[in-house]
Amino acid sequence: MTPAFSGAYKAILSNRHFLTPKGPSWMDSTKKINITAIAASHGVNSFYLFFLIPIIPLLTKEFQLNYIEVGMITAVYSFANGVFQFPISFLGDYFGRWRSVLVLALLVQSVPIFLYGLAPTFFIFLAFVFLSGLGCSAYHPPSIALITREEPNRRGFIMGIFAGGGDVGSILTPAVVAGLTAYLASWRLAAQWSVIPGILMALIIWYLFEDIQRDVRPMKQAARATFRALLSNRPLLLLVLLSSFRITGFKGLVTFLPLLLAEMYGFNTKGVGWIMSTYFIVGTVTTIIVGRMSDQGSKTKFIMVMTFLCALGLAAISWVDTVPGILIAILAVGSLLTPVPSLVLAVGTELVDERQRASAIGLVYAVNEGASTLSPLIGGLVAQSFGLRLSFLFYAFLFGVSTVIAFILHRVSRHRPVAATEGAA
Helix, strand or coil: CCHHHHHHHHHHHHCCCCCCCCCCCCCCHHHHHHHHHHHHHHHHHHHHHCCCHHHHHHHHHHCCCCHHHHHHHHHHHHHHHHHCHHHHHHHHHHHCCHHHHHHHHHHHHHHHHHHHCCCCCHHHHHHHHHHHHHHHHCCHHHHHHHHHHHCHHHHHHHHHHHHHHHHHHHHHHHHHHHHHHHHHCCHHHHHHHCCHHHHHHHHHHHHHCCCCCCCCCCHHHHHHHHHHHHHCCHHHHHHHHHHHHHHHHHHHHHHHHHHHHHHHHCCCHHHHHHHHHHHHHHHHHHHHHHHHHHCCCCHHHHHHHHHHHHHHHHHHHHHCCCHHHHHHHHHHHHHHHCHHHHHHHHHHHHCCCHHHHHHHHHHHHHHHHHHHHHHHHHHHHHHHHHCCCCHHHHHHHHHHHHHHHHHHHHHHHCCCCCCCCCCCC
16 A cells, blocks of 8 residues: 555544534634535535436336437436536636526526426437536536635535535435335426426525626636636646546446346335435535545545545445345445545645636536546446446446546645635635
């Protein structure tokens, strides 16, 4: 074990004070409300992002899909989620319209979910999936820019709360969607009722936040400066590459794990929903714990260790053949994988100045979603050709590559100072 791995592993085991923030009054009431609202909006975003997970077996049956066509659902969403990430995030930075973009993102995500219930064919259904993905493409850059502005000196912990909010949505979504589908006896009716959270959350965000002052430079000059700063930032580019491999593996996991549970282990829709909810519950707890701990150490070390262990967990999913074994493997992956995105984003906000923060996050997500567009398709081809289990070895390999990149990133960025933040305490 390398010194970097050893140091992070010992920190995880020995740190007993990770939930005790320092200082007499570490966060005022307005900041608490704002952070809670953004975290809650992340839960709504996750609700729409993972809405289809528990009903994938039902979609497969109704539209008579093969594994490749199942992969197309996630691929189309990922493509739409990535194609406008960077342009939207840059415009949000330039015009200072973080609040407006966030509200629009929530609305554009939610309305197509309602339209899912009206889709007469699979390809029309995919068109609505694409529209919802467009809404998701605008969500993360402004929300992360807003929440990290509240507590810039505690980004690891704040991003842990942000990720925890998203995970609450992830936890509730499989069980709620599966339960609502069973109660209404229709996944289409469940989709139509699910438009409500997005509209309510958009109204709350609009009320609580204000847009910031726009960039006074000409747009062409600002765009050139932003591109130059981001593309010359070597640690940021390594982080983008690392995150792309990470999310590619994750998208494949959440696309095909429900099918594995249904086809190989006989779980029904409710069973799949509860297992996936439990996956996210475990991940939520570890996300907040690891986020707090990472503020007292090296975030890149934590990323390195956890991606390596994720690779082992995904490999285990491919060879275990008992119900207890698969459940243990799923929970292990959930506890290790779920904290990684918040750590990646916390590192990303430390590598750039505030005026470029949404653009940097947009770049991360744009490249991520471009890469993850291919993951379900490749996973579908592997599953179709060699069996569903073997596709999880492919995702394990992707996390192995992430570990190598994380090691390089740690060595490159460990002496780099944290970027300045306007109005930082």
